[in-house]
Amino acid sequence: MNSKLKKIYGNMEKEVDLIYIENGSTPDMNFFYLTGAESGLFEGCVALAYPDSLELVVSLLEEESGKKVKKDAMHIFKKKEERKEILKKKLNADRIGINGKDLSCDSYKKLKKITKAEIIDVSGALSKARLVKEKDEIEKIRKACKIVSEVCEEIKSYIQEGIKEYELSAELTYLMLKKGATEPAFTNICSFEENAAEPHYTAGNRVLKKGEYVLLDFGARYKRYVSDITRTFVFGKAETKKKEIYETVQKAQKIGLENIKAGEKGGNVHNAVENFINSTKYKGRFTHSLGHSIGLSVHDGYSLHPSFDLTLEENMIFTVEPGIYIPHYGGVRIEDDIVIKKDKVEVLTTAPKEFIEL
Numbered sequence: 001m002n003s004k005l006k007k008i009y010g011n012m013e014k015e016v017d018l019i020y021i022e023n024g025s026t027p028d029m030n031f032f033y034l035t036g037a038e039s040g041l042f043e044g045c046v047a048l049a050y051p052d053s054l055e056l057v058v059s060l061l062e063e064e065s066g067k068k069v070k071k072d073a074m075h076i077f078k079k080k081e082e083r084k085e086i087l088k089k090k091l092n093a094d095r096i097g098i099n100g101k102d103l104s105c106d107s108y109k110k111l112k113k114i115t116k117a118e119i120i121d122v123s124g125a126l127s128k129a130r131l132v133k134e135k136d137e138i139e140k141i142r143k144a145c146k147i148v149s150e151v152c153e154e155i156k157s158y159i160q161e162g163i164k165e166y167e168l169s170a171e172l173t174y175l176m177l178k179k180g181a182t183e184p185a186f187t188n189i190c191s192f193e194e195n196a197a198e199p200h201y202t203a204g205n206r207v208l209k210k211g212e213y214v215l216l217d218f219g220a221r222y223k224r225y226v227s228d229i230t231r232t233f234v235f236g237k238a239e240t241k242k243k244e245i246y247e248t249v250q251k252a253q254k255i256g257l258e259n260i261k262a263g264e265k266g267g268n269v270h271n272a273v274e275n276f277i278n279s280t281k282y283k284g285r286f287t288h289s290l291g292h293s294i295g296l297s298v299h300d301g302y303s304l305h306p307s308f309d310l311t312l313e314e315n316m317i318f319t320v321e322p323g324i325y326i327p328h329y330g331g332v333r334i335e336d337d338i339v340i341k342k343d344k345v346e347v348l349t350t351a352p353k354e355f356i357e358l
């Protein structure tokens with residue numbers, strides 16, 4: 001039996017007859033979670049997830065991509081009218097689950113017109129299922145992590161005096177694609193010196209000079225699954241303060257990696273790291289949560305945040321990424337992706353993270 005369906009239905013608080021997942025103009029990654037489709041856009045297509053079977057309603061355009069996917073039935077439509085007729089028949093049920101997080105208001109209204117069923121938001125059950133990875137999902141993320149780990153090494157030779165942030169960012173993308181990534185998982189963050197103090201900075205035309213921070217935060221998408229890594233280097237000889245900040249973040253990350261484990265509450269892991277940083281002179285300069293789940297999305301539903309009281313389990317994958325940010329000066333972040341195992345943690349991003357002066 002489909003283990004993903006079993007997990008989703010096991011997480012459900014209220015029973016439903018089926019779950020309606022519409023991959024609208026904005027993709028719903030649950031469609032890809034359920035189908036495992038590695039190829040195809042499937043815009044306007046629908047996955048109907050029953051407790052023990054999966055059916056697809058697919059446009060003629062995506063028929064070939066649909067054929068590659070494991071499912072119990074596939075209904076093809078050519079025109080919108082046909083799609084509506086198929087759905088009318090299929091949605092003749094009492095209770096239908098939807099992904100309230102991603103289904104657009106417009107699609108919801110249309111859905112209400114073709115079914116009299118009670119509509120129940122089951123987005124929580126979907127997110128929770130996606131949090132605990134299956135074996136094949138871990139392998140895809142492992143590959144995405146391998147790609148970025150190698151890029152972290154190779155990118156070093158491009159870090160030279162006078163290069164602009166956007167130029168270095170372009171090299172990151174090129175190297176990822178050359179290694180088999182489908183696309184960058186998100187817009188690369190490539191920031192020099194004072195720009196590194198802005199955690200989600202967008203690369204600009206800042207030119208690199210000697211002695212400056214180079215912060216690279218990027219991810220690869222591989223068979224729809226993502227990785228997310230951050231390394232911070234110093235170009236040339238670093239002043240003492242730069243090294244000191246780096247070593248503080250390094251220690252903070254070590255605390256994070258030691259504390260993240262099955263049975264622990266996510267919030268506690270964050271607190272252990274934040275408390276450490278707050279015990280140093282960089283108190284208050286760690287301004288975000290320690291990490292987030294990754295999977296089909298970069299921010300895959302859960303973060304390691306003080307308010308996260310979910311207990312960590314085996315086969316969950318999280319980033320561990322403390323940082324220290326000093327406005328107008330610079331910032332350091334070290335980020336790895338880890339999978340929680342029974343009694344240990346496996347770090348999937350293996351690029352070196354000692355203090356590096358290039």
Ligand SMILES: [Mn+2]
Nearest residue numbers: 228319321335
């Ligand atoms: Mn991240």
